[in-house]
Amino acid sequence: MAQLRRDPIGGRWVIVNTEHPMLPDDFIKEEHKFKPMSCPFCPGNEHMTPPEVDVIRDENTMPNSPGWHIRAVPNKFPALIIEGDLDRRGFGIYDMSHGVGAHEVIAQSPQHDKEITDLEDGEVMNMLSMYCRRSIDLANDKRFKYIMIFKNYGPSAGASLEHPHTQLIALPMIPKNVLEELKGACSYFHYKDRCIFCDILRQEINDKDRIIVENKYFVALCPYVSRFPFEVWIMPKKHNGYFCHATHEELPEMAGILKNVLARVKAVLSNPAYNYIIHTTPVNTPDMEEGYHWHIEIMPKLTRIAGFEWGTGFYMVSTPPEIAARYLREAKI
Amino acid sequence: MPELRKDPITGRWVIIATERAKRPDQFTGHDESPHEGKCPFCEGSEYDTPHEVYAVRTAHTQPNTAGWQVRVVPSLKPMLSIEGALDRHGKGIFDVVNGVGAHEVIIETPQHVANMADLPVEQINNVINVYMHRFTDLEKDERFKYLLVFKNYGWAAGGGRIKHARSQLIATPVNPKRVKEELAGAKKYFDYHERCIFCDLIKQEVDFKERVVAEIDGFVAIVPFASRFPFEIWILPKDHNCDFSTITAGHQKELAEMLKLVLLKLKKAANDPPYNYIIHTAPFRRPKLGYWKTIHEDFHWHIEIIPRLTRVAGFEWGTGFYICPLPPESAAKFLREVQV
Numbered sequence: 001m002a003q004l005r006r007d008p009i010g011g012r013w014v015i016v017n018t019e020h021p022m023l024p025d026d027f028i029k030e031e032h033k034f035k036p037m038s039c040p041f042c043p044g045n046e047h048m049t050p051p052e053v054d055v056i057r058d059e060n061t062m063p064n065s066p067g068w069h070i071r072a073v074p075n076k077f078p079a080l081i082i083e084g085d086l087d088r089r090g091f092g093i094y095d096m097s098h099g100v101g102a103h104e105v106i107a108q109s110p111q112h113d114k115e116i117t118d119l120e121d122g123e124v125m126n127m128l129s130m131y132c133r134r135s136i137d138l139a140n141d142k143r144f145k146y147i148m149i150f151k152n153y154g155p156s157a158g159a160s161l162e163h164p165h166t167q168l169i170a171l172p173m174i175p176k177n178v179l180e181e182l183k184g185a186c187s188y189f190h191y192k193d194r195c196i197f198c199d200i201l202r203q204e205i206n207d208k209d210r211i212i213v214e215n216k217y218f219v220a221l222c223p224y225v226s227r228f229p230f231e232v233w234i235m236p237k238k239h240n241g242y243f244c245h246a247t248h249e250e251l252p253e254m255a256g257i258l259k260n261v262l263a264r265v266k267a268v269l270s271n272p273a274y275n276y277i278i279h280t281t282p283v284n285t286p287d288m289e290e291g292y293h294w295h296i297e298i299m300p301k302l303t304r305i306a307g308f309e310w311g312t313g314f315y316m317v318s319t320p321p322e323i324a325a326r327y328l329r330e331a332k333i
Numbered sequence: 334m335p336e337l338r339k340d341p342i343t344g345r346w347v348i349i350a351t352e353r354a355k356r357p358d359q360f361t362g363h364d365e366s367p368h369e370g371k372c373p374f375c376e377g378s379e380y381d382t383p384h385e386v387y388a389v390r391t392a393h394t395q396p397n398t399a400g401w402q403v404r405v406v407p408s409l410k411p412m413l414s415i416e417g418a419l420d421r422h423g424k425g426i427f428d429v430v431n432g433v434g435a436h437e438v439i440i441e442t443p444q445h446v447a448n449m450a451d452l453p454v455e456q457i458n459n460v461i462n463v464y465m466h467r468f469t470d471l472e473k474d475e476r477f478k479y480l481l482v483f484k485n486y487g488w489a490a491g492g493g494r495i496k497h498a499r500s501q502l503i504a505t506p507v508n509p510k511r512v513k514e515e516l517a518g519a520k521k522y523f524d525y526h527e528r529c530i531f532c533d534l535i536k537q538e539v540d541f542k543e544r545v546v547a548e549i550d551g552f553v554a555i556v557p558f559a560s561r562f563p564f565e566i567w568i569l570p571k572d573h574n575c576d577f578s579t580i581t582a583g584h585q586k587e588l589a590e591m592l593k594l595v596l597l598k599l600k601k602a603a604n605d606p607p608y609n610y611i612i613h614t615a616p617f618r619r620p621k622l623g624y625w626k627t628i629h630e631d632f633h634w635h636i637e638i639i640p641r642l643t644r645v646a647g648f649e650w651g652t653g654f655y656i657c658p659l660p661p662e663s664a665a666k667f668l669r670e671v672q673v
Contacts, residue, residue: 079648079656092537093530094558150647158646167648175652196426203425224427275647299650306491307483307501310639311611312509316412 034155034162040076041107041163049073053104054133056126069123070130071107072168078103079169086143086172102138102170106130112163115153117263124255127166128246131278134168135244139283144170146178146282149243154273157301174282181279182292189291195239197293200224210325213260217253220261222321222328229319230269232261232298232328241281243294258296264331265300273301368494373409375497376443382406386437387466389459402456403463404440408501411436419476419506433476435504439463440497447496448486448605450596458589460500464612465585467502468578472617477504479512479616482577487607489641508616515613516632523631531633532573544661546668547594551587554595556661556668563659564603564668566595566638575632577614592636597673599640606640613637 040048043066051064054072061067074082080101088097108127109119116124135147151166152158174182188196204210204221212220212232220234234257236250246254265274280294309315373381379397387405394400407415413434420431441460442452449457464482471480484500485491522530538544538555546554546566554568568591570584580588599608614634649655 091558092541093533146652148648148651150651152646156644158644158648169648169652171652171654175654177651177653180653199426224424275650277647277651279651297651304489304491305645306485307609307611308481308503310609311481311483311511311613311637312479312503312505313511313514314505314509 034160039112039161039163041071041105041161041165042112043068043110046071049076049105054130054137056130066110068110070109070126072104072130072134073107075103075105075167080171097172100143100172102141102144102168104134104168106134106166106168108164108166115164115262116259117266119259121252121255121259124259125251128251128255128258131166131168132244132246135280135283138168138170139244141170142284143172144283145285146171146174147280148175148178149278151274151276153275154301157273157275159273174285174288178279178282182282182288185293186288186291195291195293197235197295198239201235201237209322212264212325212328213257215253215257217250218257220257222325224321226317226321226324227315228299229302229317230265230272230300230324230328231317231321232265234258234261234296234298236294239293241289241292241294243278243280260333261298261328263333264328265298267331267333268327269300269302275299275301367496372445372495372497374440374495374499375445376401379404382409382438382440387463387470389463399443401443403442403459405437405463405467406440408436408438413503413505430506433506435471435474435477435502437467437502439467439482439500439502441500442498445496446498448596448600449484449498449500450593450600452498452593454586454589454593457593458586461585461589461592464500464502465578465580468614471502471504472578474504475619476506477617478506478508480504480614481509481512482612484608484610486609487641490607490609492607512613512616516616516628519633520627520631523627529573529631529633531569531635535569535571544665546598546665547591549587549591551584552591554591556665558661560657560659560661560664561655562639563642563657564599564606564640564664565657565661566599566668568592568595568636568638570634573633575615575629575634576618577612577634594673595638595668598668598671599638601673602667602671603640603642606642608638608640610636610638 038045038048046052046064046066050073052068052071052073055063055068056070057068080099080103082100082102084098084100086097086100088095090096106127108116109123116127119127131149135149138144138147148169148171149166185196188194201219204224205214205219210222210224212222214220217237218234219237220232223231223233234254236246236254240246265272276296276298278294278296281292282288303316303318371378371381376399379385379399383406385396385404385406388396388401389403390401413432413436415433415435417431417433419433422429439460441449442456446452449460467482468480471477480502482500482502488494519530522528526533535553539548539553544556544558546556548554551572552568552570554566557565557567568588570580570588574580599606612634613636615628615632618628643656643658
């Protein structure tokens, strides 16, 4: 019999198919297709993007020219616009505001065909420290309340360009999903004087069933209440609310485990499309500083979201996390 | 400048791109390979499905034989199982319930027609009648708290490779999160204003006109102010009623007409897109502990149709924010003006 499981943080229920679990080969793989075009993220094409906002580049090279290693630029087609005021207002029973925010793209490497799994550990670390730098910089803008860093890999995960890149969106309000997660974590923290994520980590490390890999500072696991088959969370062992406060000792270990986990996902599921999202504490929101624990959520795109999921917020997970974790743990990479 | 909009019911924010607005023909098609072999949902293939739970059929025909108009069978791949008692327990800090529930498929026509939009109004009326029957029947099962009726049409909407019109229903032993959020949002509004938020919304939309797709006596179809998806459409009954399963025969017929009209308009305006529709209705109302006594006042049933023209990516998953590339007012105009 399948199980219903409830996320203790957001209150979300999921159905886990423990009876007839789907295995990696059961998923039909979608073809990866991108439109042939000249790539705006390749060296030499710097003029195709807006001017860079931050970069790691060789000495004696000019901004917006080749010679860079990691390059952050504003999104050419931003979902939100950096200038202006929010101007919150009502419209009859509705509430609205201007779409103020930042929308940036981080080109992870000058090489068009090198995914995170193909990069050197040092390059992955540069990428992560660029994430931190952009977060810290944008948090200085008091209009922004939340900085979301996410990656869409593969067309079915929403990527429209092939060149490996990550996106960053700074939002003027705390989004609903984040707020729910925070509220759940904070109410646990206030009741127990302990962090719910620290408690989950303790229980998971003890159980072992859902652990994929761990190093000195990080653990990768398939969460007990996965929404998607082969969902993976990477969590810092030490309690810390803000991703951008990761220490110099933690960064290399973070790079190592991220690359390691993505290589496992790639090997087990034959290079699936995926999203990853960095979950962190809101900025410029003094009453939200306690109780949260930053982490990365990786969601391979193996299933389609249909009417039931939209209608209920229930997710159907066709591979139990225990089985997914075993596959990922045992993967040869 | 794009706009952020907040759904007054759930509190969800949406980004509306007002300048980079897309036209219907700018949304590209989808990739799907057709099913090969015999269709198990066509008349004459009754033994290719599990035994029927219910059917609207011609007098003197036997169950699981030809002669039906609408047929309900258990899902071939059920995610929940109908047998067994509910078992709630804890596992450390986690809560677990076993997966008891009903998962049925409603075959909407004996003919091999893919889109409900192409069925005659009388046939759609039969389908609605069957939905209502299943509600009344499954409500008797005290293990279930909520019944969701929905449709996945087309590959990108989660539909199967067999192109035969059908809907599904799932009865769950817990009230799902999104349902609770919607109910809680509506209740909060009612507590303060002593009016139903949906009734207020209908009044504002009918006055404003710009987001109305179609209007008949008992129903109105609108593109919601804070649409999550391009061409999202809501069909709302004008008379206040929280429970879909209690609508009158007259309303039922009007609903069939409206559903046909809206689905045809969508098919034409957006080039036969994949879509989901979902009936949002009150949970089973049983007078026991935790029963919400004001649901009949503060909730208002409706149907949400969500075309699947855009992909949900990392940003949407992470935030619950949706980026809607077509302003609802333009979508409503396209839908209003398209000839069907």
